[in-house]
Amino acid sequence: xxxxxxxxxALSVPEGENLVLNCSFTDSAIYNLQxxxxxxxxxxxxxxxxxxxxxxxxxxxxxxxxxxxxGRSTLYIAASQPGDSATYLCAVSPEIxxxxxxxxxxxxxxxFP
Amino acid sequence: DAGITQSPRYKITETGRQVTLxxxxxxxxxxxxxxxxDLGHGLRLIYYSAAADITDKxxxxxxxxxxxxxxxxxxxxxxxATRSQTSVYFCASSPPGLARNExxxxxxxxxxxx
Numbered sequence: 001x002x003x004x005x006x007x008x009x010a011l012s013v014p015e016g017e018n019l020v021l022n023c024s025f026t027d028s029a030i031y032n033l034q035x036x037x038x039x040x041x042x043x044x045x046x047x048x049x050x051x052x053x054x055x056x057x058x059x060x061x062x063x064x065x066x067x068x069x070x071g072r073s074t075l076y077i078a079a080s081q082p083g084d085s086a087t088y089l090c091a092v093s094p095e096i097x098x099x100x101x102x103x104x105x106x107x108x109x110x111x112f113p
Numbered sequence: 114d115a116g117i118t119q120s121p122r123y124k125i126t127e128t129g130r131q132v133t134l135x136x137x138x139x140x141x142x143x144x145x146x147x148x149x150x151d152l153g154h155g156l157r158l159i160y161y162s163a164a165a166d167i168t169d170k171x172x173x174x175x176x177x178x179x180x181x182x183x184x185x186x187x188x189x190x191x192x193x194a195t196r197s198q199t200s201v202y203f204c205a206s207s208p209p210g211l212a213r214n215e216x217x218x219x220x221x222x223x224x225x226x227x
Contacts, residue, residue, distance in 0.1 A: 004155075034215065043203055043218035044156075089155065099144070099163065100171065101216060105155040 002027045002094055004104035012110045013080055021075040021107045023090035028071050031093045034101070035064050035075050038087045047088075048075070052095075080111045116140075119204050119219040127227050132191045134222050136204030144207045145187040146216065147171075147179065149200040156203065162187055194226045 003026045013019055023033070032051045036044040048057045048064040050073070056065040063076040073090055087108045091101040117138040126132050136145065147159040148171075158171030160179040168179050176198060178190045187206075191198055204219040 036218075041221075043220045044205075044216075046215040046217070049215055091156075099161060099169075100158060101156075103156040105153065 006104040010108040023073040029095040117219040138206040142206035146205040
């Protein structure tokens with residue numbers, strides 16, 4: 001059974017720091033991996049989607065990498081800002097059923113001024 | 114407004130009552146999903162639908178019923194609510210070919226079962 005783990009569960013950093021959020025998955029047979037952002041009391045917003053054939057995706061200050069064989073992905077946030085404070089979730093789509101997403105429990109990020 | 118909406122946003126009910134959560138999307142996306150989000154469990158898939166009149170179970174379907182008579186609507190019914198169904202429920206949609214497309218989420222419904 002695919003399990004997705006995110007470490008750390010919470011992170012607090014000063015504004016301006018570069019930071020890395022980690023996501024690991026137990027079964028490397030994935031079709032793609034997505035990173036989402038969730039603000040308190042709100043739904044999820046998709047940030048980046050990486051296909052299994054890709055190594056990384058970039059959007060602005062965000063860069064997500066994927067090492068499928070080792071079951072790991074990282075989300076790199078450059079020059080963090082207080083507006084980046086949110087919970088970040090990763091989710092994988094299994095090869096055997098690409099209709100579904102399996103989510104990690106998230107990393108709660110706080111960026112203080 | 115374009116997008117995906119959920120109603121109600123907040124609901125308090127009692128054990129044993131029937132509750133229906135509504136989800137509506139204006140994109141004509143073929144896929145729709147229902148998740149529940151609980152502390153320590155993350156988001157778990159309850160049911161999903163690939164098209165009108167096609168539904169399938171997710172990870173935690175027990176105690177829930179869905180229907181999809183129209184592409185834009187995907188209601189979730191708790192036939193006899195239990196306290197363990199207290200949670201935040203999210204609806205999502207995506208175009209065909211999920212593996213190549215993103216899921217778009219609604220704002221959620223916070224359900225409390227007393």
